[in-house]
């Protein structure tokens with residue numbers, strides 16, 4: 001648990017901005033989703049989407065909870081491997097993959113979800129896989145923001161379902177006899193029925209292709225996208241209901257299309273780590289302009305989601321007790337999109353006060369950058385009120401050393 005006492009200590013000892021993750025919350029999330037899905041379909045395999053949070057201590061917790069991993073870059077593969085995930089539990093889902101991606105994916109991952117028929121051709125130049133799985137765009141998608149809708153006509157991902165038969169036929173013609181099928185239609189969805197509907201759609205697509213080719217899938221992967229509430233008004237996703245509805249549609253499809261008992265794969269990222277993390281930051285300046293601003297030492301370089309999607313993370317000033325007033329919270333980056341939230345009601349703030357942004361455990365640190373020459377924040381993992389992992393905040397000096405290490409070939 002991240003107590004107020006701990007927050008104070010962390011701010012004093014490790015400085016701000018700082019991501020803090022609660023290990024117990026991550027374990028709880030892993031157990032909740034595993035229990036829900038395996039109850040209705042025991043042959044479910046849950047691959048944590050490493051892109052959400054690749055902190056080594058976080059990955060270790062998830063590995064120890066028995067989850068598998070889904071990676072989308074050579075670095076993520078190396079991080080999953082180093083964190084103890086066995087190759088048999090690592091999957092690779094990329095897009096527009098190059099030969100470096102495939103070199104790493106074939107070495108570290110057991111299965112690859114291919115983004116296109118051309119991906120398969122590039123992979124064949126490299127290595128003939130034992131099993132082929134294509135990411136199918138089922139023609140529909142939904143997400144918390146437009147930027148996280150990854151299915152439908154405007155998505156760059158996957159093979160349009162109308163071309164899916166051609167893709168699997170090319171696999172069959174190349175001598176492949178083991179197959180999987182994959183989709184990922186969008187992130188941060190909270191409605192159980194949505195997951196049931198897309199499962200139904202994928203089963204229908206899989207049935208029509210696989211029955212024609214007289215093959216059966218070893219696995220059907222419905223992707224991630226299980227959301228978390230970012231505001232007081234949003235409900236938590238009913239994961240038990242989601243599992244019940246998805247499994248029912250999945251089992252119906254398996255019977256209808258004679259698939260036997262394939263593995264049902266999921267790739268949750270946000271659901272596992274999203275609500276486990278906070279971003280601790282400090283007020284650096286207060287300004288009364290056309291609107292009132294509190295500037296903090298975190299910015300869009302530390303937490304990109306607000307600038308990228310218009311996402312809002314609830315803010316709290318845990319040590320302030322004054323009268324609540326409206327304030328705009330911003331970072332120190334030279335972009336006007338570097339505004340975390342507008343018109344938030346917070347107790348009166350002063351320079352040096354600590355502020356907390358909630359639900360920053362997914363797509364927080366992994367999306368951070370050095371923009372404006374700002375160092376990346378620290379990361380800390382707390383387990384039952386004690387600190388178990390610290391990655392120190394970068395310093396400007398460290399960044400400078402790395403920067404000037406580059407060899408000048410003109411000299």
Ligand SMILES: Cc1ncc(COP(=O)(O)O)c(C=O)c1O
Nearest residue numbers: 049187188224225267268269270
């Ligand atoms: C292929 C794939 N799988 C899984 C995920 C995880 O999504 P989420 O964090 O919404 O569960 C993503 C996110 O973009 C993804 O692209």
